[in-house]
Amino acid sequence: MSAARPGDPLRAAVIGCGAIAYEHLPWLAATPQARLVALCDQSPALAQAARDHFGAGSIHVDAAAMLAEVKPDIVHVLTPPHTHDQLVRLALAAGAHVVCEKPMCGTAAETAALLDLARETGRSLIESRNLLFNDAILAIRGAIAEGRLGDVRSCDIVLHLDFLQGPFGDLNLDGPAVRVPAGAIHDFLPHLVYLFAELTGSTQIDAVHGSLENRSGNRRAGFDFLDVLVAAGAVRGRLRIATDVQPERFRLSVGGSRATVETDLYNPYLRFEGAPDVGKRAPLGQLRSGLAMARAGLTNLWDKVGQHGTMHGMPRMLDAVYSALRGGTALPITPDQILTTARMVDRIVALGDRA
Amino acid sequence: MKVLVTGAGGFLGRSVVRAAAGAGHHVVAMHRPASLPDPASLPAGVEILPGDLRQPGRWAEHLSGIEAVIHCAAAASGNLPTQLAGTVVATENLLAALPESLKRFVHVSSLSVYDFSAPRWHGCLDEDTPLESRPLRRDAYTQTKLQQEAMVRAHCAGRPIGLVVVRPGAIYGPGKDWDFGRAMRIGRFDLIFAPLSPMRLTHVGNCADAIVAALAVAPAGETIVNLIDDEQPSHWAYHRLARRAGLPAGIGIGVPYLAVRALGLLARLASRLGFAGKARLPELLDLPRQEVRWRPLRYPNARARQALGWSPAVSLREGVAGLAAAQQAQAELPESGEPIRA
Known part of the structure; x- marks a missing residue:
């Protein structure tokens, strides 16, 4: 992760440029809290479409390569649920905070393991609960x-x-x-x-x-x-x-x-x-x-x-999450809440x- | 020639399959698996390939020996993610699967990719008109068709594939009547916006003939043609023809184009004042989309006639009569789908 100074916008990457990305990206492209730096999808055309629509972010097809090259502060994992575990692990290992769409995992045990990994890496892992x-x-x-x-x-x-x-x-x-x-x-x-x-x-x-x-x-x-x-x-x-x-x-x-x-x-x-x-x-x-x-x-x-x-x-949730991460305050969605839901x-x- | 037709179950695709088979081609017709046609309903020389381009799949293993592709598949409706999947991702998967043997690509684009504000008042919109440079002001269909066409052109540019991009106007025929030119129905009355503006119609049979003729264009480089029939009735004239043919068109009330634009300006003002410019406006009130549908422009088809050696076989009167006949046949079908027996 690049060393973000307090007050700087977080450098954000999005993995998965399908339908739900179009709920995250309008806020990411407009907020002063974030700078959209990368768009990653197995389909280069979908990543390109998102780039054309929101006017920011380099285009990538391989998540691991993107994380190594771009070194984002935070990653939004917006892919199908069965891919979340691997991608969240990659992002945490790369030193990024993670916002993951729900369901983050198929079981509470898998959820607990990812939350443990986040704690070990000192990063925050948030499962979306926009409603x-x-x-x-x-x-x-x-x-x-x-x-x-x-x-x-x-x-x-x-x-x-x-x-x-x-x-x-x-x-x-x-x-x-x-x-x-x-x-x-x-x-x-x-x-x-x-x-x-x-x-x-x-x-x-x-x-x-x-x-x-x-x-x-x-x-x-x-x-x-x-x-x-x-x-x-x-x-x-x-x-x-x-x-x-x-x-x-x-x-x-x-x-x-x-x-x-x-x-x-x-x-x-x-x-x-x-x-x-x-x-x-x-x-x-x-x-x-x-x-x-x-x-x-x-x-x-x-x-x-x-x-x-x-x-x-959704934009309110993301705003609250980014404010907490940048300000070092309590997150609006805690690991205990995520695990309770999963159980x-x-x-x-x-x-x-x-x- | 062994020709792959994508979107073969669609409104245009069905006619293209028949026209290509009629021209003696060996047609591989790609249909979505959940809606496969009865093989007996297809002409001789047509092979059905089940598959959905939105996903890579086993369909890709059956493309060997394909010499030409006619790419009709696209999502014509739905929200942006739906159209991205059905148009952009589908094309990406197709391009990745095409065999080395491919010599010819006929891509079915759309007249909607043009910048309709570029020609002068009552001017010509032709193949030299610039493409829409601000797609985000237009709808998801235009955005995805623009990206789709760019992908196909980029793919063919680096390969020995002759590309013909056809950009049809409003394709009509049994199953698609463009509401007989009306913008809105209110009780017995049909509001006809810009009643004197041409409708840029092309009959589905004429369009299919042109697309199949494109297979015979000299196989080098890139050719772009707009497809519009010779007869270009105004919205008012098309509505009147339909009504006279017995189609369910109401009593027409014309709304001049300038009045339509005034409504659009008022809607934009309201959007800016009340919704910070973010109001979701219907096509009727959205200025850029108003221009596309109702701006008075002319649509020459000289390049298509010259490059494809094509001339529309179905006249407007015959086309409208076909709509009426289909409507009549539909009305005579009982709910079971079986024709009524005398």
Whole structure:
């Protein structure tokens, strides 16, 4: 790694120039916190396309050679999940911090091994969890922190998304779409689990009941349906991912001893139900909710035109990560949180062993 | 000649396969594995090669002896990553797999690669018009087609491969009607933007004939031709023809090009004031894309006629009649896909 002076932008390299890179690169190309120095992909054409689009970074096809030549301060690993382990190891060994897309690994054991390696090399390893930085989630976290919900007792997260229509289900392509234990479900599950963990304060799952299945018969997807009830201490929750329910939604509800709040990450709104608008005052609460929904509808229209979409937490997450790295302060995503998520995912994915 | 046709299952690819087989070529038609055609539906001399260019695969082992390739494969829709995969990565994989025996490359590009703001008002857009120099102001299709064409030209430049780049206009035919020239439908009415601007149409059969004729061009260097039919109806005229042919076109309402541009300017102003210039505008309101679709320009086809010895066989009237016949046949199909028996 080059010796970055405090206050200097971090020299950033990207490995993997596919779809998710187009969520990282706009921030990397624009922020004063980073200087985009390298773009690496097995496909030179994809790396060239990213270079043309964002106007920075040398082009590479071999990650090891790129790391040796460019010596970046930080590497974004944005390749398919089964390649993460090797690339993260290469980047850490080259002395770079790493931001890795989720799922970082297929199992908690592999995740723990990478976090150990990062600690040994004195570098930071961060698994992406951009949804924690979305407006609605920040608002809910704020409400929980202020005690408006009381003690959190439940968290239900439902993702209805027909991902089989995209590359995950495209039978023209060979091989499994996602080469980790739960297949296509594994690509989305970390989002649900880290949201559940952060919003409920849970650090482990005590029991899981439900099913992890391939319902469509699509061989490329692996598992494409998940519906589980989760027990974590005093908290209960439901996590569900389905491809065959319309309309598409990413609905989340957090219930506490005083109030419940609900949102949808695809078409965000916030609906609070709780004191003082309960009992005879409940209709007032419904009126208030109705007005809030109408406002949210207008805001969502505005946001769609302004391209403030579901991924809008990504630049905030990257900004927080880079600020912490440059300032030597605590990272917004810690190794303990990453490992907690991975272990919870393991518990849920184990249902697939019985399928 | 043994000819590989990529994108053989697509709108243009299907016609190219028939035209190439009709011209006596041995056609290797590359189809995506999940949508293979019934071999009995193909003309004699056509061999099906299952494969998806987005991935290197076993298809690459079946290209020995290929003398020419007609590269139709591209993603015409989807977001930028989807089009990068279907157009750019697909072309990269194809180029890496082509055999040494290849003598001829016919690349199906697009008229969209040009800078439509370059010609003067009512001027000509031809093969000498500069390419779009600021692709990011255009859509993902233009960005990826520009990169695809550059890759093909770079590949052939260093090899003894004769390259013909064809840049078709708006290809129409059964299955693709360009909404009969309308920009938007509102109830019974069709809004027709820039009603007097030419539509640069080319019938899919004419386009396929030209592409197959390109196989016979002297195999040296690089030839670039735009493909547009002789008849270039205005949006209004094409809409009227379609309506008279019984196609489901509404009552036309013309919106002059200058009014369209004024709407675009207002949208840009709103984007700058309300969204720091980052608003996602539809084609109807986006100034650069408005120019591409509706700017009044002329589209000569003299170079294609001369270089390929091609002349469009299907007239506009015949082409529109074909659209109507296909529409009628479709309407007579029950949901099972079986024709209704009297």
